[in-house]
Amino acid sequence: MPTSGTSMEIGFNQHISGQFNSDLEAIRSQMMEMGGLVERQVASAIDAITTGDTSPADEIIRREDDVDKMEVQIDRECTQILVRRQPAASDLRMVLAVSRVVRDLERIGDEATKIAVHALEVNGNSSGYCQQSIRYMGVEIGKMISGALDAFARCDVDGALDVVRNDKLVDQQYSAALRELITYMMEDPRSITQAINILWILRAIERIGDHARNISEQVIYVVSGADVRHSSISEMEEKAHKEDDE
């Protein structure tokens, strides 16, 4: 049986109840599986935008259903664990975190679908608005999602903090791209329809970054017990490392 990552720092890897161990392991691995799926959805969507090849878009919209089902499934298993095992401390945090992370993943999936839908709309007249930004942000959020999931798998607080920092960059890039779009629209009002589509795509990418950040915050919650939602980076670093001292 694989070693549970959260208990890495704890000297007691195994629960007395083996079933409890495998239950926890099951929701974690299913979450990772869902994470992988969502990651691929996002990557395909970004591809569709940047390459102008809209063929994966339909596939993305179809697989959106799978993501939703997985969210419901994992959430139900989390509820089961809460009811049957009354987990405490790190186990409790793990279950709560998984439940929150799957919600974020599902939202990411939604955003990916949105991107795919808009990709179909902009299809054909890829005028190249903000292509640079979209490509850059797409790469960044791809790294953020996989970074957040990796951090979760390894209970790596520093990795999680990196993701949070990256989110700042994505936000900055988003603001820059927004300004760029505004200039396009001011120059040529006919481009507004197209620009709005791009705007929606940028917005979706930015939201995905936020969700990846939320996932990273859950990593910190699982590992240190500190609730770092709605905190600044410096507060986060402080809280995340405070309880590593022991």
Added chain:
Amino acid sequence: MSIIENHKTDGQPFSENPKLKARDVRVFYGEKQAIFDVSLDIGANEVIALIGPSGCGKSTFLRCLNRMNDTIDICRIEGEILLDDENIYAPKMDVVPLRARVGMVFQKPNPFPKSIYDNVAYGPRIHGLVHHRDELDEVVEKSLQRAGLWNEVKDRLHAPGTGLSGGQQQRLCIARTIAVDPEVILMDEPCSALDPIATAKIEELIDELRENYTIAIVTHSMQQAARVSQRTAYFHLGQLIEVNPTDLVFTTPEHTLTEAYITGRFG
């Protein structure tokens, strides 16, 4: 699981408004040391839960608080336990009035083989708290009411206490304890022999009693500790590992041993 020599208790073992203060308490059974330098405050009107695996010394520590360990010949206690800043192990301290101030409820409901009335009246009688039958009646009624048992037994006060159900017996024992009007109530796994509904009633009662009494409860059920206590103390192999507010202990315990115990990784 390695034991930490001279472990300093994590968390907040001291209280701002302590009722009982234990300082460097060491307990020996013959040659064997059962408790290692435990320092802990029990605050006034708080419920503190003592948890830990079997044989961790939590019951032993609890029984030190009203000197129930005196009855064990080979048991030796060092350090101080102060009740309102008065050392209960001082030579001039008499255990009889001490136990009237620090009452105890045991694991197994143990009513006397007497009537319900006599069970509750026993404490006030031996301590001479009442002088007339009327007063005694009043004390008995009040105690049974506080223990939430009055409505169930008011028609059969002179029926044997041992004829009640397990949960009722335990509430009778609590009524018997509070009839003496103690300041502190010690409970040694009071629900371990009871069904969930009786347990829920006792837990509800503990919550109500907190207004007037200071309560220390030893429990094997972590859910129970989480439900009834304000602070939780975790004992491990005779050491007090961690004391913290209960919500912290059960979400983010400071010590890895506490974590391992409450998540069910040993114990």
Added chain:
Amino acid sequence: MTDQSLSTRVKVERSMARRRRAETRFRLYGMASILFGLLCLVVLFGNILSKGLSAFEQTVLTTDIYLDKDFLGLSRQSPESELLNGDYEGLIKEYLKESMQPSGRSERRDLYSMVSVGAHWQLQQLVVNNPNLLGDTVTVELIMDDEIDQWLKHDHEKGRHGRLSEKQTEWAQQWLDEGRLKTRFNVSFFTNGDSREPELAGVHGAIMGTFLTLLVTFALSFPIGVAAAIYLEEFAPKNRITEIVEININNLAAVPSITFGLLGLAIFINIFGVARSTPLIGGLVLTLMTLPTIIISGRAAIKAVPPSIREAALGLGASRMQVVFHHVLPLALPGMLTGTIIGMAQALGETAPLLMIGMIAFVVDVPGFINDPATVLPVQIFLWSDSPEQAFTERTSGAIIVLLAFLVVMNTAAVMLRRRLERRW
């Protein structure tokens, strides 16, 4: 999987037969031992009852006898001292001589010996109680000698003479034919003390002696035993000394009882000068003997009180004394009583130590108090079993029946007392 579980089932079923056989066998052993015990009991009781029941009957001769004032030299106004000294024996002999017409001295002696030597006391008693009977003819049931008694009970129906001479048998047969010789309930067995004459010997003295002795034993051993048990169990520090005391108490229970007799003789009689042969000294010695039993059973009863009750009382702030007297003692008392009764029953049947302190003496008078000379039932049984007269054999068995009845009464009382005390839930 299925195969395996099936074979397990088959194995279990196979072993069941063996197990059932073993169980049946064991049950049979148990039943056999109980049957054996019952058989022994039946034989014992049968033997005792068959021999002893006749002791409760007595042969008497219904006689109309004229209380001759002149022969006795008494009048209705004579003082009691004179009434006591009248020649009643002569009167009976005179009556016999006239009614049966014996020829020669040896026949006369035979005739006279057929009536008990106690018979004239019957007349004496009659006259002393009511001097007005003098000069009248009274009907008395004269007690017959033990040999007539035995003849009537055992030999008559078989047509044997037994220990009677031919002439005596003839006379007895004549009385029998007249319907005057018969058996009646033997009151004197319960009202008389010991006697050399079997037909006059009774167990009253022994019963009183036993009763007084047990009274002394109980009065001393119960409080001392209970106090010792409580102290050892509840208060005594657990150290070398108490350990030695405990071991010695346990050893004392196994000491041969005659040793206690020796001890009583050496200490109570020789050093403290207590009178020998009295219920007091008997009670003292039996106290020594029963104390270990009572202490041991008392401690067991105290140990059986659930510690939770003790803890409950201590936790409420009861002192150790209060714990003991309010909670432990009431719960332990039934058990202690049982132990005491067992000890007392033991004491009731004890003979050996009493021999050492002189309770084997021949005591005719019924003791009135604990310092009167007395004997006790088992010693009485021992004495009678040693006597040569055949009639004493049945008295012996009769006394054993009385002793057993005593035991049954005591045990029943104990059970009832215990049940009454245990009723308090």
